[in-house]
Amino acid sequence: MFDFETIRIIWWGLLIFVICGFLVTDGFDFGIAMLLPFLGKTDDERRVMLNSIGPTWEGNQVWLVVLGGIAFGAWALVYAVLFSGLYTAMLVLLFGLFLRPVGFDYRSKLPNPRWRSAWDWALFAGGAVPVVVLSLVAGNLILGLPFQLDADLRSTYSGGFIDLFQPFALLSVVIGVALLCLHGAVFLLWRTEAALAERARKVIFWSSLVFSVSFIIAGVWVAIGLDGYHIISGIDTTSINNPLAKTVEKANGLWLDNYSQYPGLCLVPLHAIIGAWSVVWLSAKHYQGLSFLTSSLVVICVILTAAGSMFPFLAPSSTFPTSSLTIWDSSASHYALQLLFVATVILMPIVMAYTTWVYRVLRGKITVADIKKNNNILY
Amino acid sequence: MISNEVVELSRLQFGLTAMYHFLFVPLTMGLAFLLAIMESVYVMSNKLIYKDMTQFWGKLFGINVAMGITTGITLEFQFGTNWAYYSHYVGDIFGPLLAIEGMLAFFLESTFIGLFFFGWQQLSKMQHLIVTWLLALGSSLSAMWILIANGWMQHPVGAEFNYETMRMELTSLADIFFNPIAQVKFVHTVAAGYTTGSMFVLGISAFYLLQNRDVAFARRSFRIAAGFGLASVLSVIVLGDESGYTVGEVQKAKLATIEAEWETEKPPASFTVFGIPNEQTMTTDYAIKIPWLMGLVATRSIDEEVGGIKEILKNNRKRIKRGMIAYDNLQKIRQDKNDAQAKSVFEEYKGDLGYGLLLKRYTDNVIDATPAQIDAATRHSIPKVAPMFWAFRGMVLAGFLMLFIFAASFYYNAKRTAHKQRWLLRLAVYGIPLPWIASELGWVVAEYGRQPWTIAGILPTHLSVSSVDAGQLYLSLAGFFVFYSVLLVIELFMMTKYIRLGPSSLHTGRYHFEQEGGEHV
Numbered sequence: 062m063f064d065f066e067t068i069r070i071i072w073w074g075l076l077i078f079v080i081c082g083f084l085v086t087d088g089f090d091f092g093i094a095m096l097l098p099f100l101g102k103t104d105d106e107r108r109v110m111l112n113s114i115g116p117t118w119e120g121n122q123v124w125l126v127v128l129g130g131i132a133f134g135a136w137a138l139v140y141a142v143l144f145s146g147l148y149t150a151m152l153v154l155l156f157g158l159f160l161r162p163v164g165f166d167y168r169s170k171l172p173n174p175r176w177r178s179a180w181d182w183a184l185f186a187g188g189a190v191p192v193v194v195l196s197l198v199a200g201n202l203i204l205g206l207p208f209q210l211d212a213d214l215r216s217t218y219s220g221g222f223i224d225l226f227q228p229f230a231l232l233s234v235v236i237g238v239a240l241l242c243l244h245g246a247v248f249l250l251w252r253t254e255a256a257l258a259e260r261a262r263k264v265i266f267w268s269s270l271v272f273s274v275s276f277i278i279a280g281v282w283v284a285i286g287l288d289g290y291h292i293i294s295g296i297d298t299t300s301i302n303n304p305l306a307k308t309v310e311k312a313n314g315l316w317l318d319n320y321s322q323y324p325g326l327c328l329v330p331l332h333a334i335i336g337a338w339s340v341v342w343l344s345a346k347h348y349q350g351l352s353f354l355t356s357s358l359v360v361i362c363v364i365l366t367a368a369g370s371m372f373p374f375l376a377p378s379s380t381f382p383t384s385s386l387t388i389w390d391s392s393a394s395h396y397a398l399q400l401l402f403v404a405t406v407i408l409m410p411i412v413m414a415y416t417t418w419v420y421r422v423l424r425g426k427i428t429v430a431d432i433k434k435n436n437n438i439l440y
Numbered sequence: 441m442i443s444n445e446v447v448e449l450s451r452l453q454f455g456l457t458a459m460y461h462f463l464f465v466p467l468t469m470g471l472a473f474l475l476a477i478m479e480s481v482y483v484m485s486n487k488l489i490y491k492d493m494t495q496f497w498g499k500l501f502g503i504n505v506a507m508g509i510t511t512g513i514t515l516e517f518q519f520g521t522n523w524a525y526y527s528h529y530v531g532d533i534f535g536p537l538l539a540i541e542g543m544l545a546f547f548l549e550s551t552f553i554g555l556f557f558f559g560w561q562q563l564s565k566m567q568h569l570i571v572t573w574l575l576a577l578g579s580s581l582s583a584m585w586i587l588i589a590n591g592w593m594q595h596p597v598g599a600e601f602n603y604e605t606m607r608m609e610l611t612s613l614a615d616i617f618f619n620p621i622a623q624v625k626f627v628h629t630v631a632a633g634y635t636t637g638s639m640f641v642l643g644i645s646a647f648y649l650l651q652n653r654d655v656a657f658a659r660r661s662f663r664i665a666a667g668f669g670l671a672s673v674l675s676v677i678v679l680g681d682e683s684g685y686t687v688g689e690v691q692k693a694k695l696a697t698i699e700a701e702w703e704t705e706k707p708p709a710s711f712t713v714f715g716i717p718n719e720q721t722m723t724t725d726y727a728i729k730i731p732w733l734m735g736l737v738a739t740r741s742i743d744e745e746v747g748g749i750k751e752i753l754k755n756n757r758k759r760i761k762r763g764m765i766a767y768d769n770l771q772k773i774r775q776d777k778n779d780a781q782a783k784s785v786f787e788e789y790k791g792d793l794g795y796g797l798l799l800k801r802y803t804d805n806v807i808d809a810t811p812a813q814i815d816a817a818t819r820h821s822i823p824k825v826a827p828m829f830w831a832f833r834g835m836v837l838a839g840f841l842m843l844f845i846f847a848a849s850f851y852y853n854a855k856r857t858a859h860k861q862r863w864l865l866r867l868a869v870y871g872i873p874l875p876w877i878a879s880e881l882g883w884v885v886a887e888y889g890r891q892p893w894t895i896a897g898i899l900p901t902h903l904s905v906s907s908v909d910a911g912q913l914y915l916s917l918a919g920f921f922v923f924y925s926v927l928l929v930i931e932l933f934m935m936t937k938y939i940r941l942g943p944s945s946l947h948t949g950r951y952h953f954e955q956e957g958g959e960h961v
Contacts, residue, residue: 137531
């Protein structure tokens with residue numbers, strides 16, 4: 062079907078596609094959860110916020126499960142190295158994710174205000190903790206992680222949880238939080254009305270501002286103050302994996318290699334910034350559907366900006382650059398990649414089709430009146 | 441060397457979190473189908489009470505499924521966090537199965553679950569019914585792919601070791617899909633889920649009948665649960681998992697330890713109903729045996745042999761020694777790819793490489809293992825007998841008790857007097873924990889019974905762990921302990937609250953606590 066080199070590139074693309082799918086869909090769920098205690102002034106308003114995503118967030122979260130499955134299936138070594146190396150971070154992420162399913166389902170089943178307020182904060186944590194941890198991990202992936210592979214391809218990792226809190230990674234957290242608050246607020250503006258929608262509009266402005274400033278700082282930082290990675294020799298893009306055969310250079314500014322080689326790529330980060338301000342403008346002009354599409358584009362551009370500068374690296378090693386994992390030496394076998402590709406191109410369009418149908422069925426604004434009317438049915 | 445402490449803590453964590461997850465999974469699978477059945481009756485008969493049933497049992501379904509989703513992600517994370525070498529070693533096979541499960545089944549289930557709860561007004565009756573069926577289908581399809589993955593761990597087919605990448609690689613998805621073990625496991629586990637859902641609805645309906653409230657609602661629920669439950673529990677028992685225990689060496693060791701069959705018996709083997717297995721003397725004290733039964737159950741024949749423990753151990757010792765040769769030559773090839781001599785020897789012995797790796801627990805080099813170390817590895821090449829023996833019998837006993845409850849309920853239902861049989865109603869209430877006991881014990885048999893392997897005959901559990909330190913594991917175990925305890929308390933609180941309220945929780949104005957005379961809560 063495809064040769065080994067091509068199918069690896071396709072799977073790099075599909076990995077990015079699933080990351081985008083996850084952050085575009087579940088991204089606004091996280092954003093709304095982070096905004097929940099601040100934008101919802103009354104219990105009814107908070108219920109409006111929860112019910113704007115209530116029926117669909119579970120499907121959105123499956124993107125994360127599929128992301129894990131695809132990392133496991135197409136890039137098992139990357140999955141193994143990252144999840145075991147980032148052990149504590151992954152568990153914190155997991156414990157954060159615990160709070161959402163129960164939070165949504167149990168919160169409004171009892172009228173007690175203290176019960177509900179406790180769950181509101183739990184849901185807030187269920188949104189904030191995953192965003193913080195994932196942004197922290199993304200920042201550290203760009204920095205490189207301290208791991209090493211032995212001859213049996215068993216990895217050892219020489220850092221702790223606290224070591225993840227590097228200045229650049231903290232900046233990534235600011236970007237991640239601002240980006241998803243923006244995305245969440247745009248969705249909220251689209252699906253709600255009145256005072257709540259007005260507050261969402263303010264969030265859109267401020268999060269756009271924070272996002273674009275921090276995103277530009279990060280770009281400058283990567284260009285002049287950060288080590289990037291580059292394969293010098295020993296890689297064969299068509300043969301089976303051998304992650305220990307290559308030599309990798311680590312030096313300042315190397316992450317911009319792909320951008321200087323293909324200057325057209327610069328349009329991607331540029332669109333992230335332009336997009337963020339277009340969202341502000343579009344939402345002010347009441348083009349709510351269009352502003353949601355645009356903020357989705359911003360999310361995608363941010364992911365592509367990082368992916369484009371790291372290609373072909375998936376997980377660089379800061380302490381033993383030779384052990385770095387790239388798409389040429391940490392993929393599944395040729396047969397497994399082809400097979401999973403067939404499964405993915407058949408299944409994902411079906412998934413996206415019925416997901417779209419579900420969103421269509423549930424379209425329209427959620428109001429406080431709806432909550433009062435369906436008090437016993439809604440979250 | 442990998443520390444035993446890390447291995448044991450990782451096993452404990454995976455075992456506990458998997459068993460905890462499986463408190464919620466079977467009920468999800470079973471209730472989803474019961475909801476689909478109830479709603480089908482509603483659409484066909486147009487009787488509102490069946491819609492109320494779908495919605496009320498749906499509420500309990502929702503409380504349960506929230507926990508199922510919460511605890512399910514844990515397992516996917518843990519392969520990477522705690523079993524990194526496993527993930528690398530078999531990711532080529534195991535990973536695609538999980539990915540397909542997500543895209544094919546979990547998306548289906550999770551996307552339609554929202555519409556099930558919130559789509560009653562937006563959808564036509566028929567559309568909503570289809571959504572409910574898709575939800576039920578999604579949950580069982582999800583189980584199918586997970587059990588195919590699990591079946592592969594028990595009996596790894598369709599894959600081959602690649603010495604250049606140091607891992608197993610996929611050679612045939614069809615072999616993995618049609619793995620006989622996977623098929624047996626799927627039917628057995630899914631039917632067990634349907635039984636769980638039925639026992640849950642049966643027991644709670646019996647509780648309402650005993651209290652003499654919402655009788656019309658409870659009788660209809662009871663009837664559906666009794667019928668579906670009887671069919672399900674019969675499938676579980678007739679299509680028992682143990683029929684898969686004759687394929688492959690590791691599965692045979694499971695069978696022998698379940699049965700505490702120390703010596704190979706002449707076919708057809710007898711079944712030990714009761715006894716005290718004695719690991720030291722390798723005998724079963726006070727054994728009560730039923731002739732023929734074991735041979736029939738396990739081999740479905742009267743002339744096939746069921747291997748005994750002593751013979752299995754002898755065979756394993758041979759394979760460990762052959763595995764040392766395989767390991768030795770693997771090292772040579774890894775040093776020098778062009779070593780043709782080593783390659784041809786490795787090809788001959790590679791089927792036993794996994795048995796050689798069992799020695800890694802005792803010596804890093806494998807090839808320098810002393811006879812005492814080989815003996816130790818042999819002794820630990822099968823699971824301990826007593827846990828297998830008792831867990832299996834506990835599971836079977838729970839299964840037959842449920843068969844009795846469902847059969848009696850079905851019988852009195854047919855006579856239309858079930859609601860008057862107070863002894864039966866009481867039995868149904870007390871019987872609610874039975875399916876959970878059976879399921880958990882069943883997983884002990886299946887997974888503890890696979891030890892000392894994660895992938896039977898290929899990868900020892902000992903080698904599968906991540907290079908993490910014990911401190912991290914104690915911390916994560918403590919985290920799970922706190923989160924899971926608190927969540928379980930909350931879940932049980934919600935569950936009992938809504939069970940007590942019954943269909944009155946729907947606020948339709950038609951049920952007990954909403955009527956005059958019904959006390960308010």
